[in-house]
Amino acid sequence: MSTQPPTTGFRGQVLIIGGGIGGNALGLFLKKAGISSTIFEGYPYKQAVGGGLGLAPNGMNVLHALGLAEMAKSRATVALENVFLNQQGKLLARFKNGTVEAFGQPGICILRSTLYDILTEAAKKQGIDIRYQKKLKTITYAADKVIAHFEDGTSAEGDLLIGADGVHSQTRHLILPNAPKPQYVGIIGVGGVTPAAAVPNMTRREKEAFTFTYGASGFFGYGCGENGDVLWWSNLVRERELTRDEILNVSVEDIQREMMAIFKGYHEPIETLIRNTHSPIKMNVSDIQTLPTWHNGRVVLLGDAAHAVSPNSGQGASMALEDAMLLAKLLHHSADYARVFSRYEQERKPRVEKIVAEGRRLAGDKKVVTPFQQKIRELMMTVFINLFGTRGQKWLYGYKVAWE
Ligand SMILES: Cc1cc2nc3c(=O)[nH]c(=O)nc-3n(C[C@H](O)[C@H](O)[C@H](O)COP(=O)(O)OP(=O)(O)OC[C@H]3O[C@@H](n4cnc5c(N)ncnc54)[C@H](O)[C@@H]3O)c2cc1C
Numbered sequence: 001m002s003t004q005p006p007t008t009g010f011r012g013q014v015l016i017i018g019g020g021i022g023g024n025a026l027g028l029f030l031k032k033a034g035i036s037s038t039i040f041e042g043y044p045y046k047q048a049v050g051g052g053l054g055l056a057p058n059g060m061n062v063l064h065a066l067g068l069a070e071m072a073k074s075r076a077t078v079a080l081e082n083v084f085l086n087q088q089g090k091l092l093a094r095f096k097n098g099t100v101e102a103f104g105q106p107g108i109c110i111l112r113s114t115l116y117d118i119l120t121e122a123a124k125k126q127g128i129d130i131r132y133q134k135k136l137k138t139i140t141y142a143a144d145k146v147i148a149h150f151e152d153g154t155s156a157e158g159d160l161l162i163g164a165d166g167v168h169s170q171t172r173h174l175i176l177p178n179a180p181k182p183q184y185v186g187i188i189g190v191g192g193v194t195p196a197a198a199v200p201n202m203t204r205r206e207k208e209a210f211t212f213t214y215g216a217s218g219f220f221g222y223g224c225g226e227n228g229d230v231l232w233w234s235n236l237v238r239e240r241e242l243t244r245d246e247i248l249n250v251s252v253e254d255i256q257r258e259m260m261a262i263f264k265g266y267h268e269p270i271e272t273l274i275r276n277t278h279s280p281i282k283m284n285v286s287d288i289q290t291l292p293t294w295h296n297g298r299v300v301l302l303g304d305a306a307h308a309v310s311p312n313s314g315q316g317a318s319m320a321l322e323d324a325m326l327l328a329k330l331l332h333h334s335a336d337y338a339r340v341f342s343r344y345e346q347e348r349k350p351r352v353e354k355i356v357a358e359g360r361r362l363a364g365d366k367k368v369v370t371p372f373q374q375k376i377r378e379l380m381m382t383v384f385i386n387l388f389g390t391r392g393q394k395w396l397y398g399y400k401v402a403w404e
Contacts, residue, residue, distance in 0.1 A: 014036065014158055041131070052112070062322055079209060134150045196230065
């Protein structure tokens with residue numbers, strides 16, 4: 001890492017496209033570096049939805065650098081363990097989900113919308129300009145400037161443009177029109193939130209864990225978020241992607257019917273979670289295994305736009321946070337944006353591509369199996385997860401971007 005004093009850093013205006021997890025974090029880190037940015041979010045304020053997600057110790061360390069880790073912990077539940085059960089509730093394996101002693105921060109389970117609120121409120125408090133309903137349409141260039149044009153007919157000019165506009169990134173489409181598109185991995189994600197009061201018998205140990213149940217007819221996972229409410233999710237194998245209409249018009253009744261058809265008779269509290277759920281969500285699971293490059297001229301990609309990773313990895317939000325911190329740090333130390341973009345890509349690409357590949361492998365474990373295949377899978381999980389569950393944690397959770 002460069003040891004140049006920050007006075008040599010980048011001093012232009014940055015346009016951030018996408019005010020999700022990565023876009024807001026980037027705005028905050030650029031502010032810390034003394035670099036001015038404006039965030040352009042395609043949708044209205046507070047339209048951020050999403051189910052529960054895991055923020056691993058590596059993601060939490062990035063929030064810590066922004067002074068937001070304590071706030072996140074207070075609005076989530078610390079996830080101390082990963083627990084694997086079969087559909088009768090028999091314990092197959094369990095291992096620690098990283099420790100504070102080893103990694104500085106714990107992993108947490110949090111609602112995506114809560115994490116979004118924490119970052120957005122912090123950005124607003126810092127005076128970062130966030131504009132809503134500014135959906136990027138196209139990009140043009142003039143002299144040493146880049147110009148973002150939005151669907152409402154307005155435009156904005158800056159020195160750099162950073163595309164943090166998610167898995168279906170328009171920025172990526174514009175700068176890399178021939179690059180691979182996000183690929184549906186053959187699985188849909190379904191989830192919801194169940195009030196803590198509906199499951200009064202959950203023990204503290206159960207609440208402070210991610211529980212993953214692998215049954216013959218499907219996979220069901222849960223952890224706890226703010227105030228102990230249970231955030232649950234399931235992955236269903238589907239040949240066909242959900243239509244936009246199916247995603248937008250999901251109802252509690254439909255989800256309950258669909259989930260009970262698969263998980264009836266599974267160990268408690270699964271049926272209770274389904275029967276008492278609210279905030280249903282359905283989404284297609286897509287990823288991008290690799291892109292030829294992440295940048296073109298004055299434009300660079302960040303987060304899911306650069307490396308959409310399946311939620312099975314539990315690392316989507318953490319990867320976007322790491323990207324934001326590294327990119328802002330490099331710009332803090334160098335005005336040579338072309339070199340910064342190359343270095344950022346060089347440092348990040350091998351790590352995120354490994355995580356994308358692992359996420360895809362885990363998605364394959366969610367297949368429906370015969371009772372015989374289920375017995376074999378249980379045996380394999382008991383042996384291998386207990387033996388090797390924590391292997392690789394040092395590499396994954398121990399990654400840190402040192403700001404100075
Ligand atoms: C609706 C939704 C629900 C999700 N639910 C889950 C979940 O339940 N579990 C999980 O693990 N992960 C979930 N994810 C994925 C997870 O949030 C991401 O992996 C992670 O946040 C990566 O951050 P990001 O900033 O790259 O992308 P995101 O956080 O997705 O942010 C991208 C932002 O760009 C905006 N945008 C898109 N197109 C444009 C455009 N043309 N112009 C301007 N802005 C644009 C989007 O509205 C969004 O706010 C969800 C993502 C979304 C968008």
